[in-house]
Amino acid sequence: xxxxxxxxxxxxxxxxxxxxxxxxxxxxxxxxxxxxxxxxxxxxxxxxxxxxxxxxxxxxxxxxxxxxxxxxxxxxxxxxxxxxxxxxxxxxxxxxxxxxxxxxxxxxxxxxxxxxxxxxxxxxxxxxxxxxxxxxxxxxxxxxxxxxxxxxxxxxxxxxxxxxxxxxxxxxxxxxxxxxxxxxxxxxxxxxxxxxxxxxxxxxxxxxxxxxxxxxxxxxxxxxxxxxxxxxxxxxxxxxxxxxxxxxxxxxxxxxxxxxxxxxxxxxxxxxxxxxxxxxxxxxxxxxxxxxxxxxxxxxxxxxxxxxxxxxxxxxxxxxxxxxxxxxxxxxxxxxxxxxxxxxxxxxxxxxxxxxxxxxxxxxxxxxxxxxxxxxxxx
Amino acid sequence: xxxxxxxxxxxxxxxxxxxxxxxxxxxxxxxxxxxxxxxxxxxxxxxxxxxxxxxxxxxxxxxxxxxxxxxxxxxxxxxxxxxxxxxxxxx
Numbered sequence: 001x002x003x004x005x006x007x008x009x010x011x012x013x014x015x016x017x018x019x020x021x022x023x024x025x026x027x028x029x030x031x032x033x034x035x036x037x038x039x040x041x042x043x044x045x046x047x048x049x050x051x052x053x054x055x056x057x058x059x060x061x062x063x064x065x066x067x068x069x070x071x072x073x074x075x076x077x078x079x080x081x082x083x084x085x086x087x088x089x090x091x092x093x094x095x096x097x098x099x100x101x102x103x104x105x106x107x108x109x110x111x112x113x114x115x116x117x118x119x120x121x122x123x124x125x126x127x128x129x130x131x132x133x134x135x136x137x138x139x140x141x142x143x144x145x146x147x148x149x150x151x152x153x154x155x156x157x158x159x160x161x162x163x164x165x166x167x168x169x170x171x172x173x174x175x176x177x178x179x180x181x182x183x184x185x186x187x188x189x190x191x192x193x194x195x196x197x198x199x200x201x202x203x204x205x206x207x208x209x210x211x212x213x214x215x216x217x218x219x220x221x222x223x224x225x226x227x228x229x230x231x232x233x234x235x236x237x238x239x240x241x242x243x244x245x246x247x248x249x250x251x252x253x254x255x256x257x258x259x260x261x262x263x264x265x266x267x268x269x270x271x272x273x274x275x276x277x278x279x280x281x282x283x284x285x286x287x288x289x290x291x292x293x294x295x296x297x298x299x300x301x302x303x304x305x306x307x308x309x310x311x312x313x314x315x316x317x318x319x320x321x322x323x324x325x326x327x328x329x330x331x332x333x334x335x336x337x338x339x340x341x342x343x344x345x346x347x348x349x350x351x352x353x354x355x356x357x358x359x360x361x362x363x364x365x366x367x368x369x370x371x372x373x374x375x376x377x378x379x
Numbered sequence: 380x381x382x383x384x385x386x387x388x389x390x391x392x393x394x395x396x397x398x399x400x401x402x403x404x405x406x407x408x409x410x411x412x413x414x415x416x417x418x419x420x421x422x423x424x425x426x427x428x429x430x431x432x433x434x435x436x437x438x439x440x441x442x443x444x445x446x447x448x449x450x451x452x453x454x455x456x457x458x459x460x461x462x463x464x465x466x467x468x469x470x
Contacts, residue, residue, distance in 0.1 A: 038410040039410075039411060040414070041410065045414060149414035150415070153406070153411060153414065153415050157404065157405060160405060168408065228461070229421075229458060230421075253417060253420070272454055274464075277464040278464050278465075278466055280461070280464070281461045281462070281464035281465050282464075282465065282466065284461075285461060285462070285465060291461055292461055292462035293460055293461075293462065294460060294461055295459060295460055295461075296458065296460070296461055296464075297420075297421070297422060297458055298424065298453045299455065300453050
């Protein structure tokens with residue numbers, strides 16, 4: 001293992017890899033990525049692969065609008081699957097419809113083209129859906145999905161080919177700080193001296209930051225998902241059933257990926273539970289009766305790394321020179337990765353993000369009581 | 380035998396040549412190789428192909444089989460239709 005680097009990134013998830021990618025594009029080469037398991041082994045390879053800008057805070061919308069553009073550019077440049085197949089929220093009460101009218105107004109005011117759609121339009125966008133019980137929906141045509149495996153692996157290969165060193169199976173144990181300046185990272189394979197350290201280690205960031213005396217309010221929330229066997233394309237949009245906060249999407253490989261909410265507690269080890277399979281079947285077989293005959297291949301757990309205001313912690317840690325963080329995406333890390341990588345590289349090199357509102361997402365917001373306000377939590 | 384004609388992962392239609400190429404490109408751990416090529420992600424869940432791929436990887440990288448092989452164990456062990464998870468309606 002090398003003993004020295006300009007920048008050490010802890011975590012080879014999509015956030016760490018995207019940060020390395022953007023640094024490489026700015027001409028930085030002397031970068032080391034440390035990964036305790038294998039690349040993508042945390043949230044990145046367990047995610048729902050959805051990408052949208054239709055959020056309910058200005059911070060999320062403005063960052064995600066840029067991310068949606070970058071997903072298209074990256075997928076074209078590196079040749080991985082990305083499709084703007086849209087999102088459809090399925091609404092079953094007039095109250096939900098009224099609430100979503102407010103969201104749509106908010107999105108539209110920031111240039112995100114969502115719209116309320118009728119049951120007939122849902123049927124056109126989602127062939128074979130049984131719409132009984134639905135009063136309407138919301139469509140976000142700018143939203144989409146990407147291949148979570150290929151996107152990460154191809155970007156990682158790109159940075160490796162440019163000279164970035166990647167150490168998998170290597171655990172970062174301590175961030176060494178002296179006189180409020182980072183000195184390096186202690187790993188289970190030795191010490192790496194570094195001027196700048198980026199902590200992009202998901203929930204693991206909490207304990208790591210503690211070693212530098214930094215308290216980050218992160219909580220791990222277990223989540224559950226399954227995939228079925230694969231089929232030719234049946235429908236393009238990612239579907240969200242608002243009443244049960246469940247989703248279903250046909251992935252690039254043709255499998256149906258289903259997530260459904262079951263009760264969970266913070267910071268417990270995610271375990272497989274039969275209730276999840278009952279819930280997933282109950283919600284989605286109602287919409288697609290044919291799904292009853294389709295085989296479930298895999299059921300896995302993952303987690304959302306939550307912050308108190310459900311927005312990520314990004315950028316420099318103000319009181320420690322050379323320490324940066326990107327975590328706490330609260331379920332939206334994969335989709336935000338392209339813009340987060342870009343902003344992190346800007347913070348590191350130019351000391352300023354190109355999207356000024358990103359400054360609101362720094363860790364100090366919790367200390368200063370400036371939490372991000374949302375008009376409502378939206379999926 | 381022509382590596383193009385040897386199918387290693389039958390569910391996802393991955394040939395021996397695909398595997399050789401991916402290893403050359405630097406996908407030299409089983410977790411990355413599996414996700415890059417989708418080996419073991421079909422109905423057999425890797426039961427047939429993963430041990431074979433691990434052996435190919437071992438011979439190409441000089442690592443021991445035991446260092447490389449990670450048995451997958453995500454439920455259900457065999458594909459099962461969603462209808463078996465439907466609870467009976469009351470009445």
